[in-house]
Amino acid sequence: MRFLHSHKTLEPEHQETLSRSFFQGRAGKEVQHCIQCGTCSGSCPLAGEMDLGPRRVLDLLRDGFMEDVLRSRTIWLCVSCNACLTRCPRGIPVPDVMYVLRVMALEHGLACRGYKMPDVYQGFLRQGEKRGRVSESRLAAGYGLLHPSDMPGRLSLALRLLRRRRI
Amino acid sequence: MTMSDGFYFYPGCSYETAAGYKESVDAVCSRLDIRLEEVPGWNCCGSTAGFSLQGDYGVYHPALVMARASRAGAKELVTGCNGCFNTLRKTRKLLLQDQDLYARTRDKILQEGGPDSAPQLPVRHLLQVLSSRGKMHKSPLSPDMSGLRVAAYYGCLFSRPWTDVDDPEHPQMLDRYIEGLGFTPVNYSLKTACCGAAHALAYREQTEMLVERIIRSMQDKQADLAAVICPLCQLNLESAQLSLGLPRLPVLFFTQVAGLALGVPKKELGLDKLLIEPGKI
Ligand code: SF4
Ligand code: SF4
Numbered sequence: 001m002r003f004l005h006s007h008k009t010l011e012p013e014h015q016e017t018l019s020r021s022f023f024q025g026r027a028g029k030e031v032q033h034c035i036q037c038g039t040c041s042g043s044c045p046l047a048g049e050m051d052l053g054p055r056r057v058l059d060l061l062r063d064g065f066m067e068d069v070l071r072s073r074t075i076w077l078c079v080s081c082n083a084c085l086t087r088c089p090r091g092i093p094v095p096d097v098m099y100v101l102r103v104m105a106l107e108h109g110l111a112c113r114g115y116k117m118p119d120v121y122q123g124f125l126r127q128g129e130k131r132g133r134v135s136e137s138r139l140a141a142g143y144g145l146l147h148p149s150d151m152p153g154r155l156s157l158a159l160r161l162l163r164r165r166r167i
Numbered sequence: 168m169t170m171s172d173g174f175y176f177y178p179g180c181s182y183e184t185a186a187g188y189k190e191s192v193d194a195v196c197s198r199l200d201i202r203l204e205e206v207p208g209w210n211c212c213g214s215t216a217g218f219s220l221q222g223d224y225g226v227y228h229p230a231l232v233m234a235r236a237s238r239a240g241a242k243e244l245v246t247g248c249n250g251c252f253n254t255l256r257k258t259r260k261l262l263l264q265d266q267d268l269y270a271r272t273r274d275k276i277l278q279e280g281g282p283d284s285a286p287q288l289p290v291r292h293l294l295q296v297l298s299s300r301g302k303m304h305k306s307p308l309s310p311d312m313s314g315l316r317v318a319a320y321y322g323c324l325f326s327r328p329w330t331d332v333d334d335p336e337h338p339q340m341l342d343r344y345i346e347g348l349g350f351t352p353v354n355y356s357l358k359t360a361c362c363g364a365a366h367a368l369a370y371r372e373q374t375e376m377l378v379e380r381i382i383r384s385m386q387d388k389q390a391d392l393a394a395v396i397c398p399l400c401q402l403n404l405e406s407a408q409l410s411l412g413l414p415r416l417p418v419l420f421f422t423q424v425a426g427l428a429l430g431v432p433k434k435e436l437g438l439d440k441l442l443i444e445p446g447k448i
């Protein structure tokens with residue numbers, strides 16, 4: 001078994017508490033029906049980029065390895081494309097599983113290092129709540145301030161959009 | 168389609184800045200006598216950000232959209248964005264199956280001064296509305312346009328997992344629509360492959376790989392252009408081609424394609440906003 005994180009920080013009791021709370025929720029209850037067929041991982045457009053495939057995430061969850069799952073890049077790389085959900089023979093809402101895990105990872109300070117999607121999501125929601133609506137250019141600018149190294153490649157796109165009055 | 172039909176249009180945040188989406192929707196709808204009434208005072212649906220940070224309580228923002236629409240008299244919502252489409256439909260489904268979530272959501276809307284009206288409505292995609300209008304073009308296409316090969320691109324969330332909309336794996340609605348306009352729909356295998364959605368911002372390299380496969384699959388089948396039904400798909404499909412230096416394939420909104428067939432002057436369709444100019448038309 002490949003353990004992803006050698007530096008565990010969670011006590012076993014803490015993992016058990018998180019596990020219990022996960023399986024009490026709507027998505028957690030569904031995970032119990034997984035037959036580990038791997039259709040989700042085979043359908044996932046980003047499985048090749050993930051440290052754990054979606055099937056493996058569900059497997060580790062049921063075995064109680066909450067920390068491995070919560071620190072994984074996978075839970076942030078999922079794009080909510082619904083391919084797994086549509087094809088799963090058990091109808092398991094895998095994207096919803098990822099959502100629950102995201103909330104839990106952030107709540108307990110366990111989101112993996114170098115993760116970037118929380119910043120995208122937080123910028124998005126904050127803007128939506130403050131202004132009612134979200135502008136993509138303002139979102140990209142806010143994100144750029146937090147992750148300047150991602151920006152150079154984006155600059156030429158921004159200029160092109162600007163020239164065509166799309167920002 | 169007018170207000171009296173009980174339809175209200177939810178444009179979503181990306182609609183206005185999208186490359187000629189609003190322009191072409193306005194032009195096509197006015198020629199088809201469809202009046203799109205916007206949801207008064209609409210707010211952002213929260214998209215995947217809402218669910219990612221709030222779990223099931225992410226239904227609050229889309230529920231507020233629907234409550235505002237029902238207060239205005241809406242019986243049904245129409246949107247032209249796959250992201251909004253999925254978020255709103257998913258919210259309706261969750262609220263109908265979970266009474267506790269429904270009650271909490273409704274309470275929160277009231278607490279925040281929102282309207283006391285049903286926070287869940289049936290939701291249709293603009294493509295469903297336009298294609299239910301049947302054959303549209305009156306005169307045959309001009310010689311430079313007939314025979315154009317158009318690749319219908321549905322993206323993820325129009326048909327997945329919505330079995331009541333179309334076949335989730337092999338949707339046909341946009342292909343038939345394109346055919347009805349007089350163009351030749353292209354058969355290729357990645358019509359519902361993911362464009363990377365909002366991840367394009369943070370995981371650009373990974374999502375551009377996804378787009379490269381899609382564009383190449385269209386080009387392998389000699390597509391002249393792609394027709395899309397979502398602002399984010401349009402932006403991702405277009406921008407990744409430029410940064411990867413791929414042979415270029417113009418990516419138009421399905422309403423721009425419809426406008427061309429209806430003889431709408433090109434400048435009314437916002438084609439000048441596309442990053443990849445549609446040279447052939
Ligand atoms: S497709 Fe469904 S049943 Fe199969 S491994 Fe994935 S979640 Fe489990
Ligand atoms: S919803 Fe997420 S986990 Fe499922 S196939 Fe799409 S990216 Fe992969």
